[in-house]
Amino acid sequence: MTFTSNPNTAVIWQVTKDNTVLYTSPTPATALSNYLFSSAGVYMITATKPGGCTGEPKIVKVVATPPAPSGNITGELKVCAGVPYVYTLSTIAPGTVPVWEVTNGSIQGSNSGQSVTVIFNVGATSFTVSVRNKSLDPLGCLSAPLTLAVQKAIPSAIITPASVGPYCPSSTMTFTADLGGIVADQMEWSLRVLTLVVLYPGKELIKSLSTLMKYPIILIPRIFVLK
Structure with a gap:
C-alpha cells in the first residue's frame, strides 16, 4: 500500500x-x-x-486473508468440449463465499457459491477448475486457490466378445466395449465388411453372424457423450 x-x-x-x-x-x-x-x-x-x-x-x-478451501472439488475429470459440467466444493469455510475460476473454459451464470457450471473450450486438451475463499467483509479478500486438473475425454474402446470365435453360421454373439471409465450416452457400432449401424443405449452389440463367417470382421464403435 x-x-x-x-x-x-x-x-x-x-x-x-x-x-x-x-x-x-x-x-x-x-x-x-x-x-x-x-x-x-x-x-x-x-x-x-x-x-x-x-x-x-x-x-x-x-484483516487476515481467508485460508484456502479445505474441502474437495467434485466433478468430472474427463470432459467433452462445448457441454456444461457442474463442479462443487464440499466444504464452505465460515465467513467466506467460494469464488470460481476456470482455464480454457467459461463459467455459465454466477462464479460464486458452492457449485459452478463450466463449459470447456473446443480445441483445448487440458483445463483447470479453481476455487478461492472470499471474505464477506467489504474488502472481499481472496485466499490461495484450490485447483482441480481436468482433461479432455478421448473415447476409445476395448471390445470383448462373450466367447472367443470362430463362430457358427446363423449364430449370435454379444460384444462388449470397455470405455475406460467413460459413461457414454449412446454408442454406434459398425463392421468393416458388411456395414452395420446400430444405435443402442449401452455397451453391447448383438448381430446375426450368418453372412459374415467367411470374412474377417472388425468391430468399430463410435462413442457419444451427450450432456
Whole structure:
C-alpha cells in the first residue's frame, strides 16, 4: 500500500503496530511506497517533517486473508468440449463465499457459491477448475486457490466378445466395449465388411453372424457423450 504526504513534502515515514515501530524511512520522501503489511492487525502510519512536527497518524486496519478451501472439488475429470459440467466444493469455510475460476473454459451464470457450471473450450486438451475463499467483509479478500486438473475425454474402446470365435453360421454373439471409465450416452457400432449401424443405449452389440463367417470382421464403435 502507498501513502503520500499532503502537501507534497518530503517527510520521515514510520509504521507502528502494538506500540512497536516496524519501519522508519531512512531518508525523507514524499511517499511511503508499496508497504507490505505482513499480518492482520491495527497499524499507525505517521509522517514527520525533518526538524518539524509529526502530523496526525493514519490508522490502518489489516484483516487476515481467508485460508484456502479445505474441502474437495467434485466433478468430472474427463470432459467433452462445448457441454456444461457442474463442479462443487464440499466444504464452505465460515465467513467466506467460494469464488470460481476456470482455464480454457467459461463459467455459465454466477462464479460464486458452492457449485459452478463450466463449459470447456473446443480445441483445448487440458483445463483447470479453481476455487478461492472470499471474505464477506467489504474488502472481499481472496485466499490461495484450490485447483482441480481436468482433461479432455478421448473415447476409445476395448471390445470383448462373450466367447472367443470362430463362430457358427446363423449364430449370435454379444460384444462388449470397455470405455475406460467413460459413461457414454449412446454408442454406434459398425463392421468393416458388411456395414452395420446400430444405435443402442449401452455397451453391447448383438448381430446375426450368418453372412459374415467367411470374412474377417472388425468391430468399430463410435462413442457419444451427450450432456
